[in-house]
Structure formats: structure tokens, C-alpha cells
Amino acid sequence: MTDHRTPPHESLTPDPADTFIPSAEKGTSLGADAWRRLKKNKLAIVGAVFVVIMVLGCNIEYVTFGLIETDAQTTNLPNAHQPPSWDEPFGTDNLGRSYLARVLEGGRVSLMVGLIATIVSVIIGTFYGAIAGYYGGKLDEIMMRIVDFLYGIPYMFLVILVMIMFSDTARGSAAPVFLALGVVQWLMTARIVRGQVLTLRHQEFVQAARVMGAGDLRIIFRHILPNTLGVVIVYATLTVPAVIILESFLSFLGLGVELSWGLLVSEGVGVVNPIHSYWWLLFFPSLFLAITLFSLNFFGDGLRDAFDPRTRK
Secondary structure, eight states: OOOOOOTTTTTSOOOGGGOOOOOOOOOOOOOHHHHHHHHHHHHHHHHHHHHHHHHHHHHHHHHTTHHHHHHOOOOOOTTTTTOOSSSSTTTTOTOEEEHHHHHHHHHHHHHHHHHHHHHHHHHHHHHHHHHHHHHOOOHHHHHHHHHHHHHHHHHHHHHHHHHHHTTTTSOOOOHHHHHHHHHHHHHHHHHHHHHHHHHHHHHHHHHHHHHTTOHHHIIIIIGGGGGGHHHHHHHHHHHHHHHHHHHHHHHHHHHHSEEEEEEHHHHHHHHHSSSSTTHHHHHHHHHHHHHHHHHHHHHHHHHHHHHHHOOOO
């Protein structure tokens, strides 16, 4: 009879060296995935590069620590309306001022207005939409009906009304522009954030935080809003060019700040005529404005595609 028992010197425990353990696949974060997809979007990268160049160029005095200065206010009447040349690449205006300096100064103001007004509107819209979406019920109905009411008002008339109200006390100041643009730009942000919060407030991590005793404000600011950051950043990037366009339109009407691309375009339109064609006064601010708007829109579209979960592989 054959003995099938295992010999005493042989162990039933397998040798760890002979055991194959598959390595866990290394995961990537949402930000890493978005950055990888953004790098593949050449148009978005080109737009981002142009935006950086435009920002650095318009703030050249601060970037070079004052080594390169631009004087947009000094007048030189004998040198008025000089076409572009080696000494004055963008020519001069009707008072002999360097038009290159004025275009850079106007760009700094336009970009500042676009950025600050967007930040203000995003902050207001994010908090408003988060409160409405988290609590829901009658509070959500009341808050969103207020948004619908403001949507029903022609926003351009509302902006012009606010600007006229401050025209006597703060003429040429940027503060009324921030206020006027902030009144109308936060509405879409509130709707977007509300929709995100309505989806997130019933997720497991929110329920776990509530069971652990976290308060409503802590849940909103520590758990829900960070998960809406991608959508908010994308919309903010697309809001900046919209704000710049609105500010340029206000400056074109004479209701904006003292010096911006919109004001320069308005002045350029006034001096371009069939008899004396000072084309550079309209061409250069329009060119800089168009390049900046296209670049911001391309970059914003690229960010939207990068953060879109439907494009994830």
C-alpha cells in the first residue's frame, strides 16, 4: 500500500519567493489626469502662453523691477500723430504720447478689471449657490427665484445704471466697474455651483461627515466646495474674457475707467477718417484685445475639456 502522506521535511506553506503577487496599478489624481489631457490640447497651451506673455508685457515695469519704464502720460505736442517707427513702435497719439506705453497701461487696467471682477463674482456666486443647493427646500426656491428675477433684467442696462450712479463721485475709478460687473456676473456661477452641490450633498463622504458630528458650514466648506473647484476654475477662466469685453464696451461708451483697451479703441475710432487715417490708434489696442480674448477662450475651453469626466480614459 502506497503512503501518500507528505514527508516530514516538506512544508505545505509555499515559498514567498515562488509566489506571484500582482502589483497594484498606480492611480492618478484628478489634477494629474486633467494636466495630462490639457498638455495634449495644443491650442489651449498656445492660448495660455499668449496670456502669460500679455500679462508680463503689460506689467513690464513690475517684472523688470523698474529697469524698463513706460510713460503713458507725458505729452509732446510737436510729436503728435507720428506713425509707427523705430523710436516709437506703435506711433504716438494726438498729444504726442507714446502709444506703446498707453497700450501696455490700458492692457494692465483691462486685465486687472477682468481678474478682480471675476474673482468677486465667483466668490459671491459660489457661496450663494452652495447655500441654496445644500439646504434646498423653500430656501433654495426663494434664492433661485431671485436669480431668475435678476436674469430677467437686461444686464447691460443694469450695469450702465450702476455706472451712472457713481459717475459723479468716482468718475474714472475702477471700483464702480467692479461693482457693476459683479452684479451681473455671479448669477451663472451660482447656478453651476448649486447644481454640483445638489449632486454632492447626498454622497457617502458627506453622510459620513454628518454622522461624525460635522456642522453644516464645515461640510460645505471642507467637503463639498473642494469637489466643485474644477468646475469653478473652468467657468472663472471663461468669465475673464466676458468681463473684459463688458468693461471695454463700457469704456467705449465713456463709462469705464480712465485708461483701458476699450477707451483706446474708442479714441482710435474717433480719429480714423478718410482724410487723416491714423490707423495705428485703432489697430494696436484692437489687436491686443482680440489676441487676449481669443487666448483666454482657448485656454478656458482646454480646461473645460481637461476637467470633463466624460473625456477620462
